[in-house]
Structures are given as structure tokens and as C-alpha cells.
Amino acid sequence: MHWTGDGSRVVVMTQQVQGGxxxxxxxxxxxxxxxxxxYWARTDLVRPSLVDAAGSGSRxxxxxxxxxxxxxxxxxLDAGIxxxxxxxxxxxxxxxLDEDVASANLVISGTTSVLVRSGEEIIDLIQGGQGxxxxxxxxxxxxxxxxxxxxxxxxxxPGADAAVGG
Amino acid sequence: MHWTGDGSRVVVMTQQVQGGxxxxxxxxxxxxxxxxxxYWARTDLVRPSLVDAAGSGSRxxxxxxxxxxxxxxxxxLDAGIxxxxxxxxxxxxxxxLDEDVASANLVISGTTSVLVRSGEEIIDLIQGGQGxxxxxxxxxxxxxxxxxxxxxxxxxxPGADAAVGG
DNA sequence: CGGCGGAACTACGTCGATGTGGTTGCATGC
DNA sequence: GCATGCAACCACATCGACGTAGTTCCGCCG
Numbered sequence: 001m002h003w004t005g006d007g008s009r010v011v012v013m014t015q016q017v018q019g020g021x022x023x024x025x026x027x028x029x030x031x032x033x034x035x036x037x038x039y040w041a042r043t044d045l046v047r048p049s050l051v052d053a054a055g056s057g058s059r060x061x062x063x064x065x066x067x068x069x070x071x072x073x074x075x076x077l078d079a080g081i082x083x084x085x086x087x088x089x090x091x092x093x094x095x096x097l098d099e100d101v102a103s104a105n106l107v108i109s110g111t112t113s114v115l116v117r118s119g120e121e122i123i124d125l126i127q128g129g130q131g132x133x134x135x136x137x138x139x140x141x142x143x144x145x146x147x148x149x150x151x152x153x154x155x156x157x158p159g160a161d162a163a164v165g166g
Numbered sequence: 167m168h169w170t171g172d173g174s175r176v177v178v179m180t181q182q183v184q185g186g187x188x189x190x191x192x193x194x195x196x197x198x199x200x201x202x203x204x205y206w207a208r209t210d211l212v213r214p215s216l217v218d219a220a221g222s223g224s225r226x227x228x229x230x231x232x233x234x235x236x237x238x239x240x241x242x243l244d245a246g247i248x249x250x251x252x253x254x255x256x257x258x259x260x261x262x263l264d265e266d267v268a269s270a271n272l273v274i275s276g277t278t279s280v281l282v283r284s285g286e287e288i289i290d291l292i293q294g295g296q297g298x299x300x301x302x303x304x305x306x307x308x309x310x311x312x313x314x315x316x317x318x319x320x321x322x323x324p325g326a327d328a329a330v331g332g
Numbered sequence: 333c334g335g336c337g338g339a340a341c342t343a344c345g346t347c348g349a350t351g352t353g354g355t356t357g358c359a360t361g362c
Numbered sequence: 363g364c365a366t367g368c369a370a371c372c373a374c375a376t377c378g379a380c381g382t383a384g385t386t387c388c389g390c391c392g
Contacts, residue, residue: 023369035350038370043349056370057357079276079298080254083349085246105292110245119292123285126271130306132245140296189339201380204340209379222340223387249379334392341386349377356371362364 020050020061029148030070037070045087046070069097071145072106075136089113101138108134186216186227195314196236203236211253212236235263237311238272241302255279267304274300 026048027034040046041053041060046069051061062070069090076086088111096115104115107122110131116122126133192214193200206212207219207226212235217227228236235256242252254277262281270281273288276297282288292299315322 033350034369035352039350042371053370055357056355056372057359057368059358059369075298079300080248080251081298082246082248088246108245119289122292123289126285126288126301126303130303130310132241132247133301134245135292135299135301137292137296144296199380200339201382205380208341219340221387222342222385223338223389225339225388336391337389339386339388342384344382344384346381347379351376352374354372354374356369358369359367361366 020063021067023048023060023062025153026060026062026067026070029145029152030067030074031148032070032074040070040073045083045090046073065097067145067149068101068142069094071141072097072136072138075141076134079134079136081134085111101142104138106134106136106138108136186229187233189214189226189228191319192226192228192233192236195311195318196233196240197314198236198240206236206239211249211256212239231263233311233315234267234308235260237307238263238302238304241307242300245300245302247300251277267308270304272300272302272304274302 021029023037024034027037030037037046041048046066048060048062049066050063051059053060073086073090076089077083089108092111093106093113104117105122107114107116107125109125114125116125122133122135187195189203190200193203196203203212207214212232214226214228215232216229217225219226239252239256242255243249255274258277259272259279270283271288273280273282273291275291282291288299288301
């Protein structure tokens, strides 16, 4: 737990090292407005998986996985994809995002999405599908996220292994 | 030109064979609402290249190229891409769409877009770019468009060579 | 030449995705 | 334990992309 010995320093650490990012920091790191983050939480797109809001005055707490998901969403929005489509995609995808996302590509065709590794698979999909394929290399997303974390809040390690036992 | 001998039949042909599609038919073929077509014309996304509107009561006339462009746009919208992004893309792309579009892929990265043929080129783009790539095989778009034309209005040949001399 | 049909035009409403501004309410500093 | 700050909450306002309804006008037909 947290000892009362050190006081303030310990509190700061427990907030960040636990993997908990406040709403404001989350928005800052991901590169979206707080209003967007708030709206997305209320409309069930991305809820903070550590601590959800419980009325006025409470504080949301986002995990590193949440940040990754949010950054993917922001990247899709920057690519000009509608939020409604993003909602459909993540409804289907949320389960599989926990995997080792390091070197996979997120491929979206219409409302269905897949995780693909080899480039040749992607070519097959392009030949076969008659709609639009959206391809997003997740490695770049993770890199950008980690870079933003260490730049804005150097005190917290970006990886999931930052959750440390005392 | 058109002989008065046959009457109504001839008039119908002169409207369609010239390559001119009315607003209503265009919307029907492309699969969008007339209101969308109208809105897009007013806001300068796709204007009818044969005859533009000239006040109330006039008639727009769209070319086959226009239909192709509209169908590409509709496909992008169906893929969940925002109209604003489509606007940016076509601002840059309009010149190059006249080419033989049969077996090319439209690749969009952010706000810039390219026409690509080989699949390997696409893989290179995926490896290099750190954003989202939107890939659209134009052959399928043209196929779907032609199919819709012959299904809805069998009297007119879909290709650009349908413009026939007497 | 006067009615008629269809398509362009206009006005207004709507809906999603926020921005702005103000209010409430924990949680801590003092 | 009270003031204070920050963050969640709420009530609007906005803006793009249309939908709906009604009006205007051109072209044809009798």
C-alpha cells in the first residue's frame, strides 16, 4: 500500500505509477480535447478501465491500454474516418487489442476489422475486397504514444510493466 | 441528328446517348439521395461537367466521368470517411482521374492521395507511413457503376464510347 | 397560350460531435 | 472543518451534412 511516511511524493507516485492517468493528462497525452475525452466516455466509446466517473467531483482514471485505444481512435479520426464508424469497429475489436500489438496492422473493411501481420495478406485483401481498406500500422501508434508520455510526464514509464509492487 | 419520325423514343435516346445523365438518374445510379447530389453540386464537390444548373427550372447534365467520380465518393463515404476529407482529396486528385482507371488503386494518406498499380508499392507505403492508409481498387468501382447503369437504364451503354454519331 | 410535370431553388429542421461557460461536489491544504 | 482547486456535470451554442416541404421556373403538350 502507501505509507504515510513520505507524504506528497508518494501520493503523486501512486497516482501515476499505478497506471492511472487522469482525464486531463490523458487528453493531453493522446492529443485530443478534454471535451472529446469526456464525450467519448459518456457515449460509451472509451470508458476509463481503472476508475470510472461517479458523479460530479469524482475522477476518472485511464489505463495505458486505454491510452493506446484512444490514440488509435485519434489516428483514425485524423485520417478522416467518422466517429460512428470508429464506434462500430471498436465494438468488434475491443477484445483483440490486448495482444502484443507491437508489429501488427489494423485493417478495416467497411464495418469489420482484422489484425494482420504480413504485408502479403494485406495485398490479398486488397485484391479480393471491392470496398475501401483502411490500414493502420499499430507499431507507429504505440511509438507515438510512448514518446508523448515521456515528453509530457517523464516521471512515469510508458510500458504496461510500469505497474510496480512495493 | 434526331428525326421527327419516331417521336418519343428518339427524344429519350438523345437525352441518354449524349452521355448526359439527369440529376435524378445520376442519384439513382450512383446510389445517393438527390439531396446529396444537389448539395454536392452547390458546395462545389462535383458539378455536372456537361450542363450546369442555371436557375430554377434548368436541368443539370452529368457525364459518365462524373458518375465515376460520384461513385468513388460514395464508396469513400460508405467506408466511413468524412466528406470534408473527401473534399481535400478530390481537390488534389481531380486532374488524374481521367486516366485509364481500370486497374489502379487509389491510396490516400491523410490529405494527400496517389494512384498506384502494383501491390508491392502499397506495402512500401504501409511500411513507411505512420498514419492510416486508405486503399480503394478503382476497378471494382467502375464495375459496380456499369452494373448499376445497365440494370437501371439498359438503353444506354455504360462506357465513354457510348457517345455515338448518327 | 395556358396548363402540367419535373427539377432546381429556398427555407427550415435535425442530428452528431463537439466548443463554451457555468455549476456542483470530492479531496486535499491549511 | 473550511476554503479552494480541479474535474465531472449540465445547459446551451455551433457547424457540417443533409432531410422535408414548399416555391419557382423551364420545356413540352395539347
